[in-house]
Amino acid sequence: MTKMRLAVIGAGPAGIYASDLLLKAERDFEVSIDLFDLLPAPYGLVRYGVSPDHPRIKGIINALKEVLDRGDIRFFGNVEFGRDITLDDLKKHYNAVIFATGAIKDAPLNIPGIDAAGSYGAADFVSWFDGHPDVPRTWPLEAESVAVVGNGNVALDISRMLIKHADDLLPTEIPENVYQGLKANPITDLHLFGRRGPEYVKFTPLELRELGEVRDVDMVLDEADFQHEDPYGAELAASNKQVLVMTRVFNAWREEQKQREELLQRHPADAEVASRRLHMHFWSKPVALITDELNGEQKVTGIRVQRTKPDGKGGIVDTDEFYEVPIQAFYRAVGYFGSELPEIPFDENTGVIPNEGGRVLDEAGNRIPGIYATGWIKRGPVGLIGHTKSDAMETLDGLVADRDTWWQPGEPDEAAVVDLLDARGVKYTTVEGWQRLDAHERAIGEAVGRERIKVVPREEMTSIARSE
Numbered sequence: 001m002t003k004m005r006l007a008v009i010g011a012g013p014a015g016i017y018a019s020d021l022l023l024k025a026e027r028d029f030e031v032s033i034d035l036f037d038l039l040p041a042p043y044g045l046v047r048y049g050v051s052p053d054h055p056r057i058k059g060i061i062n063a064l065k066e067v068l069d070r071g072d073i074r075f076f077g078n079v080e081f082g083r084d085i086t087l088d089d090l091k092k093h094y095n096a097v098i099f100a101t102g103a104i105k106d107a108p109l110n111i112p113g114i115d116a117a118g119s120y121g122a123a124d125f126v127s128w129f130d131g132h133p134d135v136p137r138t139w140p141l142e143a144e145s146v147a148v149v150g151n152g153n154v155a156l157d158i159s160r161m162l163i164k165h166a167d168d169l170l171p172t173e174i175p176e177n178v179y180q181g182l183k184a185n186p187i188t189d190l191h192l193f194g195r196r197g198p199e200y201v202k203f204t205p206l207e208l209r210e211l212g213e214v215r216d217v218d219m220v221l222d223e224a225d226f227q228h229e230d231p232y233g234a235e236l237a238a239s240n241k242q243v244l245v246m247t248r249v250f251n252a253w254r255e256e257q258k259q260r261e262e263l264l265q266r267h268p269a270d271a272e273v274a275s276r277r278l279h280m281h282f283w284s285k286p287v288a289l290i291t292d293e294l295n296g297e298q299k300v301t302g303i304r305v306q307r308t309k310p311d312g313k314g315g316i317v318d319t320d321e322f323y324e325v326p327i328q329a330f331y332r333a334v335g336y337f338g339s340e341l342p343e344i345p346f347d348e349n350t351g352v353i354p355n356e357g358g359r360v361l362d363e364a365g366n367r368i369p370g371i372y373a374t375g376w377i378k379r380g381p382v383g384l385i386g387h388t389k390s391d392a393m394e395t396l397d398g399l400v401a402d403r404d405t406w407w408q409p410g411e412p413d414e415a416a417v418v419d420l421l422d423a424r425g426v427k428y429t430t431v432e433g434w435q436r437l438d439a440h441e442r443a444i445g446e447a448v449g450r451e452r453i454k455v456v457p458r459e460e461m462t463s464i465a466r467s468e
Contacts, residue, residue, distance in 0.1 A: 003030040004403075005412045007090050007097040009081050009341075011037035012044020013064060014375025015100035018392040020067045027400065033073045034094075034417060036085065039133065040078040040429045040461040041437060042068060044102055048130045049123075051157040052172035053164070053210075068431050074414075076421065077429035078462050082342030084426045085417075093417050095406040096370045096399060099344065099353060099360075103376040107335035107351070109149070113289030114332075118143065118300035122150070122158050122333035129161055129182070131175040133458035138177070141185040143328035147303045149286050150333030151194035152202040156211055158331055163190045163276050164214050173445065173452040190278045191325055195285045195308055196316055198225065198250050199233035205245040211278070212253060218260065218274040219253040225282040226254070230310040283308045285318070289330055302326045336381035344371070353377050358395025359402070369405040372398065433465030440464050 006022070008015045019033045041047060043064055050057050068075060079085055081101075090097045106121030113119070118140075127135045141162075148159050161169075166183035174182075194201060201208075212219055237247045263271040290302035307321040338351035345354050345362055353373040354361045360371040374395040375388055421428050429437075437455065445452040455461050462468075 010100035011042040103336040103338040103381040116298040131454040155333035429465040
């Protein structure tokens with residue numbers, strides 16, 4: 001075989017890195033890669049799953065942009081696998097396929113009241129404020145007191161977006177509808193809950209520091225959360241550099257809070273009190289949402305929390321102490337979950353495509369020729385960009401080693417896929433189309449003194465990209 005035709009489903013970092021790494025690898029065959037995505041624009045969760053006030057994400061996007069701009073990978077956006085192009089189509093036109101569809105749904109949290117009005121998943125909220133074209137244009141920001149459960153970076157992201165003043169987001173690329181929604185947000189208090197102690201959080205130091213830098217927000221911590229006798233946690237805080245940095249951040253906030261409270265007691269007229277407060281609750285496990293009937297539906301009115309304590313081994317045990325906090329909205333940020341794809345095996349318990357080193361497995365645990373996975377749909381929603389690259393390398397090693405079992409396509413010609421999509425009336429977008437949309441978003445942003453304003457409606461994105 002002198003030329004391989006590869007389809008990659010998913011144009012986020014996992015799909016783009018896998019494509020780029022294969023093209024750069026030493027090999028004895030030519031490669032032609034077509035990259036498909038459900039959305040009209042590429043970059044996946046980097047565009048639609050990260051808070052817009054993270055400037056360092058621009059560096060990742062620039063790196064991905066350089067790969068696509070080279071012109072040696074064809075991009076077909078606005079194409080849905082299973083509808084616009086099927087597994088049989090792929091077998092007809094390609095030697096193999098890599099699925100890199102990520103994980104975009106919220107993992108479940110099974111506590112009483114979780115389905116009440118006012119209870120939301122973090123992934124849905126992130127999709128809204130990032131201008132995802134397939135979610136509603138409005139979000140019900142009506143609560144003065146809000147709870148978030150989770151001790152990872154997503155929990156910090158949505159907490160920061162909820163508590164931050166909308167005008168402070170104008171330098172970012174948030175869509176106009178998101179800006180207007182956040183500007184009307186009446187929030188005064190946000191409560192962030194974590195089951196374990198401050199030494200065990202999954203935040204990164206940078207994310208944590210960013211939270212404390214939000215304007216007009218006071219950080220509120222409970223001194224009792226820092227008084228547990230926990231030799232394991234103390235050793236972790238002393239030996240792990242990241243934990244050490246975050247411990248210093250927490251201690252600085254505690255000292256600021258102490259000084260603020262002392263000033264309020266002694267000289268209340270001189271004390272500067274923020275209009276919003278972010279309360280961090282550690283050793284606190286939400287066990288139920290309190291609800292009440294309002295306008296014919298059950299509405300969140302509070303949260304019931306069980307106190308935990310360290311078990312001495314890095315875990316927790318429950319106590320018999322409970323407390324309640326009045327809230328009107330609840331967000332769960334307990335992880336992402338993958339979505340099932342037509343005709344492709346799926347593990348409903350883990351939310352991934354069953355695989356062995358990226359080689360997809362059937363129900364009996366046997367390898368399925370020609371089908372591979374990479375990224376979060378392969379390993380679950382864990383790890384950063386560096387993990388995505390090493391993960392792609394593992395999948396590609398298996399792909400190349402399996403060349404004797406690749407599909408033998410009947411119509412491998414590159415033009416055949418274009419003809420297929422055209423015949424089905426699929427309004428696909430291309431790299432050139434994305435460049436037009438990118439330039440358009442930058443232009444409308446520049447007109448009002450901003451770097452970019454995202455176009456949200458799918459139809460408008462597609463029309464701009466296709467020059468229609």
